[in-house]
Amino acid sequence: MKIVVYAICKNESAFVNRWMDSMSEADSVLVLDTGSSDDTVALLKQRGAQVHRQIIDPWRFDAARNRALELVAQDADICVCTDLDEVFAPGWRKALEQAWTPETTRGSYRYTWSFTDQGAEGVVFWIDKIHARHGYRWTHPVHEVLQWTNPGMPEVRLEIPGIQLNHYPDASKSRAQYLPLLELSVREDPDDDRNVHYLGREYLYLGRWDDCIAMLKRHLAMPSAAWPDERAASMRYIAKSHWMKGDRLLARSWYLTAIVEAPHLREPYMDLALMLYHDAQWDGVLYFTGCALAIENRPRSYICEADAWGSLPHDLRAIAYYHTDRPALALSEAEKALQKEPGNERLTQNVRFLKEKCSEK
Numbered sequence: 001m002k003i004v005v006y007a008i009c010k011n012e013s014a015f016v017n018r019w020m021d022s023m024s025e026a027d028s029v030l031v032l033d034t035g036s037s038d039d040t041v042a043l044l045k046q047r048g049a050q051v052h053r054q055i056i057d058p059w060r061f062d063a064a065r066n067r068a069l070e071l072v073a074q075d076a077d078i079c080v081c082t083d084l085d086e087v088f089a090p091g092w093r094k095a096l097e098q099a100w101t102p103e104t105t106r107g108s109y110r111y112t113w114s115f116t117d118q119g120a121e122g123v124v125f126w127i128d129k130i131h132a133r134h135g136y137r138w139t140h141p142v143h144e145v146l147q148w149t150n151p152g153m154p155e156v157r158l159e160i161p162g163i164q165l166n167h168y169p170d171a172s173k174s175r176a177q178y179l180p181l182l183e184l185s186v187r188e189d190p191d192d193d194r195n196v197h198y199l200g201r202e203y204l205y206l207g208r209w210d211d212c213i214a215m216l217k218r219h220l221a222m223p224s225a226a227w228p229d230e231r232a233a234s235m236r237y238i239a240k241s242h243w244m245k246g247d248r249l250l251a252r253s254w255y256l257t258a259i260v261e262a263p264h265l266r267e268p269y270m271d272l273a274l275m276l277y278h279d280a281q282w283d284g285v286l287y288f289t290g291c292a293l294a295i296e297n298r299p300r301s302y303i304c305e306a307d308a309w310g311s312l313p314h315d316l317r318a319i320a321y322y323h324t325d326r327p328a329l330a331l332s333e334a335e336k337a338l339q340k341e342p343g344n345e346r347l348t349q350n351v352r353f354l355k356e357k358c359s360e361k
């Protein structure tokens with residue numbers, strides 16, 4: 001079984017050695033450099049990667065990944081697409097070989113997109129960028145996805161237990177190119193609900209509240225926008241925009257609508273609890289954090305935020321119990337929050353403070 005890793009890169013010399021160590025279980029590693037001005041290319045070649053250089057103009061991620069894929073040898077069996085700021089846990093090839101079958105065309109695996117400052121996992125979901133050499137092409141200028149291109153045959157997907165990919169991004173890199181590429185993506189394919197959702201979310205990140213609300217209402221009105229998790233996310237972002245605009249009543253209405261849409265997710269409950277925390281509505285904080293904590297199964301989709309599964313639910317409950325004069329319950333929740341983030345100095349101080357308060361009773 002011939003396994004080839006392929007990637008695109010630009011000015012990522014700091015990641016080369018770590019990435020090549022991680023990808024060394026493949027039979028070969030191929031990289032398309034799209035215009036590095038540092039020593040990325042030289043370092044990759046020193047480590048044994050096949051490196052091709054090409055400027056993609058106008059820039060779009062799908063064009064770059066498709067060009068990289070075209071450079072993979074035709075006799076490859078499995079293609080593994082990663083970026084240089086990603087690292088596989090050792091043993092990924094063995095897990096892949098054990099799971100893959102002759103009929104398989106694409107595999108999904110666990111992906112940790114972010115880590116906390118203390119090194120704990122943040123956002124975790126499953127991705128599917130391991131695929132057969134033939135029958136696939138990347139599409140969309142940004143937030144690109146693999147598209148099955150062989151309608152005469154079925155696409156056969158499987159989950160690959162045992163593969164873990166970790167993402168350690170370069171925080172200095174700008175997101176400036178994302179907005180124009182997302183707007184281009186929506187113009188190219190206005191009926192793609194996923195692109196419309198992502199564009200609305202990008203407006204949220206940029207603080208363009210009215211644009212966010214308008215775009216995500218468009219998303220919710222699309223017949224194809226049927227996935228409850230993503231619909232609830234759009235509702236939450238609309239709520240956050242109204243909150244930032246000063247309309248808390250409308251924000252609360254949208255948060256409640258998101259809960260109804262996807263009651264199986266922690267995030268809508270936590271978003272509303274956080275708004276109520278800022279309003280000092282402690283009973284509401286306790287109720288909605290309790291609803292969130294009752295959900296114990298973490299979803300595998302990207303609609304899964306680190307805060308909802310970290311220390312925040314217990315942290316908010318500790319604060320709410322303290323403000324309603326229940327220090328023993330506050331301490332219990334503060335200790336649970338600290339267990340989630342043992343290196344957090346603020347949480348450590350909270351536990352110390354509450355222990356003193358309990359001893360005074």
